[in-house]
Amino acid sequence: MMRNPIITIISGFVLWSLFFLLLYAVQATGCHFAGRPLVALERYPILRVILIIAFLLSLLAVLIPFLLLRRRYTASRSDNETVDFTREVAGYVWIAAAVATPFCFAGVMWLSLCGT
Amino acid sequence: MLAASVPLFLLVVGLFLLLVYKPQLGRRLSPRTWILAGGLGLPIPILAALTFYAFWQGEYLLRGGSELPADLVRIEATGTRWQWVFRYPEVEGNPSTVGVLHIPAGRTIEVAVESDDVIHSFWVPRLAGKIDAVPGHTNFLRLRADRPGRYGGQCSEYCGVGHAGMDFEVRAHAAEDYLNALGPGEQTP
Amino acid sequence: MKPETSAIELHRALEEIWGTKPGLTRLAAVNHNVVGRRFMLTSLIFFAVGGLLAMLIRTQLASSESVFMDAEEYAQVFTMHGSIMMFLFAIPFFEGLAIYLLPKLLGTRDLAFPRLSAYGFWCYLFGGSLLLAALVAGVAPNSGWFMYTPLSSNTYSPGINSDVWLLGVTFVEISALSAAIEIMVTILKLRASGMSLDKMPIFAWYMLVVATMMLIGFPPLILGSVLLEVERAFDLPFFDPTRGGDPLLWQHLFWLFGHPEVYIIFLPAAGAISTILPVFAGAPLAGYRIIIAALVSMAFLSFGLWVHHMYTVGIPHVALSFFSAASALVAIPTAIQIFAWLATISHGKPRFSIPMLHIFGFFFVFVIGGLTGVMLAMVPFDWQAHDTHFVVAHLHYVLVGGFVFPMLAAAYYWLPHISGRQPVQHLSSAAFWMIFVGFNVTFFMMHLTGLRGMPRRVFEYPPESGWETLNFISSAGGFVMTMGFALVALDFILIFRFGRPFHRNPWSAGTLEWAMATPPPSYNFASLPTIDRRADMLDPNAIGPHLAAGNGLLAWPRGGRMELLAIDMVSGAPEHVVRLPRQTFLPLWTAIATGCFFLSLLFKVYWATPVAFVAVIALFLLWCGDTAESKDVGRLPIGNGQELPTHIEADRPPSWWAMVFAITADATAYISLLFGGLFLWISAPNWPPQDAHEIGLSLPALAAVTSTVAAVAGWRAAASLPSSTGLLSLASLTHLATAGIMLWLALTSVPNPHAHAAAATVFVVLCYAALHSLMGAVFAGYGIWRIRSGFVSHARSLDLRIGAMWHGYSALIAITAAGFPFLLSALASEISR
Numbered sequence A: 001m002m003r004n005p006i007i008t009i010i011s012g013f014v015l016w017s018l019f020f021l022l023l024y025a026v027q028a029t030g031c032h033f034a035g036r037p038l039v040a041l042e043r044y045p046i047l048r049v050i051l052i053i054a055f056l057l058s059l060l061a062v063l064i065p066f067l068l069l070r071r072r073y074t075a076s077r078s079d080n081e082t083v084d085f086t087r088e089v090a091g092y093v094w095i096a097a098a099v100a101t102p103f104c105f106a107g108v109m110w111l112s113l114c115g116t
Numbered sequence B: 001m002l003a004a005s006v007p008l009f010l011l012v013v014g015l016f017l018l019l020v021y022k023p024q025l026g027r028r029l030s031p032r033t034w035i036l037a038g039g040l041g042l043p044i045p046i047l048a049a050l051t052f053y054a055f056w057q058g059e060y061l062l063r064g065g066s067e068l069p070a071d072l073v074r075i076e077a078t079g080t081r082w083q084w085v086f087r088y089p090e091v092e093g094n095p096s097t098v099g100v101l102h103i104p105a106g107r108t109i110e111v112a113v114e115s116d117d118v119i120h121s122f123w124v125p126r127l128a129g130k131i132d133a134v135p136g137h138t139n140f141l142r143l144r145a146d147r148p149g150r151y152g153g154q155c156s157e158y159c160g161v162g163h164a165g166m167d168f169e170v171r172a173h174a175a176e177d178y179l180n181a182l183g184p185g186e187q188t189p
Numbered sequence C: 001m002k003p004e005t006s007a008i009e010l011h012r013a014l015e016e017i018w019g020t021k022p023g024l025t026r027l028a029a030v031n032h033n034v035v036g037r038r039f040m041l042t043s044l045i046f047f048a049v050g051g052l053l054a055m056l057i058r059t060q061l062a063s064s065e066s067v068f069m070d071a072e073e074y075a076q077v078f079t080m081h082g083s084i085m086m087f088l089f090a091i092p093f094f095e096g097l098a099i100y101l102l103p104k105l106l107g108t109r110d111l112a113f114p115r116l117s118a119y120g121f122w123c124y125l126f127g128g129s130l131l132l133a134a135l136v137a138g139v140a141p142n143s144g145w146f147m148y149t150p151l152s153s154n155t156y157s158p159g160i161n162s163d164v165w166l167l168g169v170t171f172v173e174i175s176a177l178s179a180a181i182e183i184m185v186t187i188l189k190l191r192a193s194g195m196s197l198d199k200m201p202i203f204a205w206y207m208l209v210v211a212t213m214m215l216i217g218f219p220p221l222i223l224g225s226v227l228l229e230v231e232r233a234f235d236l237p238f239f240d241p242t243r244g245g246d247p248l249l250w251q252h253l254f255w256l257f258g259h260p261e262v263y264i265i266f267l268p269a270a271g272a273i274s275t276i277l278p279v280f281a282g283a284p285l286a287g288y289r290i291i292i293a294a295l296v297s298m299a300f301l302s303f304g305l306w307v308h309h310m311y312t313v314g315i316p317h318v319a320l321s322f323f324s325a326a327s328a329l330v331a332i333p334t335a336i337q338i339f340a341w342l343a344t345i346s347h348g349k350p351r352f353s354i355p356m357l358h359i360f361g362f363f364f365v366f367v368i369g370g371l372t373g374v375m376l377a378m379v380p381f382d383w384q385a386h387d388t389h390f391v392v393a394h395l396h397y398v399l400v401g402g403f404v405f406p407m408l409a410a411a412y413y414w415l416p417h418i419s420g421r422q423p424v425q426h427l428s429s430a431a432f433w434m435i436f437v438g439f440n441v442t443f444f445m446m447h448l449t450g451l452r453g454m455p456r457r458v459f460e461y462p463p464e465s466g467w468e469t470l471n472f473i474s475s476a477g478g479f480v481m482t483m484g485f486a487l488v489a490l491d492f493i494l495i496f497r498f499g500r501p502f503h504r505n506p507w508s509a510g511t512l513e514w515a516m517a518t519p520p521p522s523y524n525f526a527s528l529p530t531i532d533r534r535a536d537m538l539d540p541n542a543i544g545p546h547l548a549a550g551n552g553l554l555a556w557p558r559g560g561r562m563e564l565l566a567i568d569m570v571s572g573a574p575e576h577v578v579r580l581p582r583q584t585f586l587p588l589w590t591a592i593a594t595g596c597f598f599l600s601l602l603f604k605v606y607w608a609t610p611v612a613f614v615a616v617i618a619l620f621l622l623w624c625g626d627t628a629e630s631k632d633v634g635r636l637p638i639g640n641g642q643e644l645p646t647h648i649e650a651d652r653p654p655s656w657w658a659m660v661f662a663i664t665a666d667a668t669a670y671i672s673l674l675f676g677g678l679f680l681w682i683s684a685p686n687w688p689p690q691d692a693h694e695i696g697l698s699l700p701a702l703a704a705v706t707s708t709v710a711a712v713a714g715w716r717a718a719a720s721l722p723s724s725t726g727l728l729s730l731a732s733l734t735h736l737a738t739a740g741i742m743l744w745l746a747l748t749s750v751p752n753p754h755a756h757a758a759a760a761t762v763f764v765v766l767c768y769a770a771l772h773s774l775m776g777a778v779f780a781g782y783g784i785w786r787i788r789s790g791f792v793s794h795a796r797s798l799d800l801r802i803g804a805m806w807h808g809y810s811a812l813i814a815i816t817a818a819g820f821p822f823l824l825s826a827l828a829s830e831i832s833r
């Protein structure tokens, strides 16, 4: 799919970064619209729902390509050492991204959304 | 955390020394096993447990270390170079004090922290964590003192040459003394 | 085999071309051996100054109400200590090490852009000297090494102090950015023939990741510094809360750089360990692939945790949780590396020697720093420990453990390479133990004072606080440590004076830097190697003589040219021949002009600023003359019966990639700027602005059109050689038109940019776009000039293709900049409710 294996290696975490920014931006914008000065520790059900949806999207966005990638790698073995290398490294990095995504964003499920 | 850190530290440094002098002890494990066990198996459970415990603890502290009561005592703290000014909007006459914060013991206080000039940080080590006083923003900190007494507080964000001397004191009073302490004539220490 | 005499002739011929000439011409040196050594030496001098300041700090804190320094002096001292250690010691030191080592490890003769590294060195030297001069003059920066606004702003720091920091550090960062591009391109393109990605020496992987992180990490800091300097000098209120700015914007920009910075400092050191430790373990590095995956993961994660320096600024808990979790996760790649090293040891025959001793120091100290780091990553703990001496202890355990000890190991390991002499072991271990014990005594105590509530950055504390004994012990330890460092310095001098010369490869390492004479000749390898296995499992003792005899590639110099081999970045197959420019004073002159630019800003001689700027651009254009070819060269033999084109006629030579990376860095700064504007809308007080934006649609639309025309014309020009001058003229005119419109909009349509941060941001965005279009015009004009003077042909279209990238990119900038005012005012009016 991708010509340059370096891109394959990093793309999992690129997705993670994009969702990181997205979630942080959604949260901040949501609290911004909630009014100012920030009411301390209020509950905002709509914002929570939006964030959880974004969180689920991030899971899908990282998991689906990851599974596709794995399928493709297991389907075609390669005896070129460099290809083998880049695939193995890409596999590890994708696993890391797939773990990092739920681990970093799970807080949206219950932690206080706005205010200090 | 300390309890977990000491064994972890001893483990890693111990392994290093052990292996340098007696590498054959580690040879039974393949490099892959070493890396997976030590690099993933060891830290992941610890970190996951710690992180989620910290989330829970953070929520607890945000509420002032207990359930959030409906009747918070609201006080305003403003940092200016180089002292803290406290206002009590809920007390009749809207009193204010400089350098001394009076609170009722046994109640949850919500301090609204602001700054008049540069960034300061409001910190009473024995009562709560710290929160920065950022000009243009109002931050909230909830704390409670379970029994009357005096608690030291200090500015903990560098704010210029007077930073080291920008300390204050929290006086927690029994409920009946609280309003007296803020009565006329008592205001400035 | 060629006869022996010809090896000596070969050496003479190469040295004549590559060597640095004596006398004043030394200032024209561009060779990586020279520049790398200069970087390292200069940074060690800065380390000594920083260490001296640390001693002043410890003297002050040794007793409770010390009268040694007053608050202002103390502020300058701790600010300069932190800034020097981070910007003038740690980063330049590893840059120097990388500049010195990488070409050798990769099996080539020099870096991709030797003049750029020379320029970087001068920028570093001048910028650093500026900071030192301010220290001597008593006007050093005094708001802490992270320069929080509004303390560092005009209102609260009216003097020149903050300007010195902002301008001096930005000046130095030019060298960091140029080193980043240099290192990335060198690693990706200039490796030995056959060195595919999977055969790269592990240090190169580390540096590739580090350089990429620098490329993304430094632009936010540079942007922040520019904005703050603009606020201070021209009163545009980006960070001023009374006019719609926000001090938190500075913190985000700073830490977006500041945290990755810590990993940028740690990873080169870890790379040194991954190179050195296997040699002393007597086994190849275990887990090569896992380590690389860990590095990549770490690079990304480290950009997702900058807010852990801002847990107390009032960010909601859920947002903190993202950063807290990422901070915890980043410990895992570190753990992987540590256990890979342990695995390496356990599968070899380890021997202890001085570098290993320092690696032991690393393990001991860094693990403690890592554990306290995980503690601090936990939000509730940080709410207590933040800004106390606990943090000071933590950061020194990480920086000294994760940088100083590994670098001492590296110094002892590679000093024989630089000096050609082997260590005389007597002093070395005594020095290690003094540093090690002194360090732990000094900094372990700070954990305790911190937990007992001692804030950082206080110049005195009350005697009844109970911190005095601990502080005294800590100060005593500090002096032991300093004596240890003095011993190391002495030890190094002794090695240079009295060390025994050796033949080759004293540690029996398996990497290419030992396959050459030591101290190394300027050209490293008389002929270039071909690699068939992982480049840390080679046999330098066999490869060295083979290459020295001229049996490798590109052995015989051609027409006095400096030639290198460029490869396909993945497979390592030779791709083209790179011809490097010769020694020149241009980097020095350009750096001096750059220095004038910064000085004019510092001393507010603003009429000189544009003059200096134009001078810098003009000097840079002069750089291009040196590698030009006035006729098609065709394919050149490289030895072994192979033939390759030169880089000018190649598809994607190093300079093409350099442009890609430069644009990446620039885009990072630009995106940070746009996000900064949006952040102000979300977070800053006193929004929306009073006077709304009244920008008509027509001019921005026109700018979008003209910039697109410029991009298309520039793109077509590269394809329609030799008759491209017309297209390039069109590109240059449309660029000028775009720039004109942008400036016109900025000056006339934006409401007073002094009044509100919204207008100020729009103003800066428009100016940013104008500057890029102006540069586009320069590029197009340059292309015309190159065609006229016959340096460009259908085969030699490189200049135009590189220009085309810029034309396209500046069009993107112009279009987004034209739209930005509308976005911002739509958002702003939306919230006025």
Ligand code: HEM
Binding pocket: C051, C054, C055, C057, C058, C078, C079, C081, C082, C083, C085, C086, C090, C144, C145, C146, C392, C395, C396, C399, C400, C403, C404, C442, C455, C456, C457, C458, C478, C481
């Ligand atoms: C030579 C031994 C060193 C000693 C005795 C030492 C001592 C100290 C002390 C006591 C402080 C706290 C100042 C305060 O908060 O009032 C400090 C701050 C700092 N140190 Fe060091 N240090 C040493 C080496 C280093 C090194 C090698 C680095 C980095 C590579 C470094 C980086 C920093 C930074 C970034 C700060 C924070 C400065 C600030 O608060 O603005 N130090 N040092």
Ligand SMILES: [Cu+2]
Binding pocket: B079, B082, B119, B120, B121, B155, B156, B157, B158, B159, B163, B166
């Ligand atoms: Cu303060």
Ligand SMILES: [Cu+2]
Binding pocket: C258, C259, C262, C305, C306, C308, C309
């Ligand atoms: Cu950090």
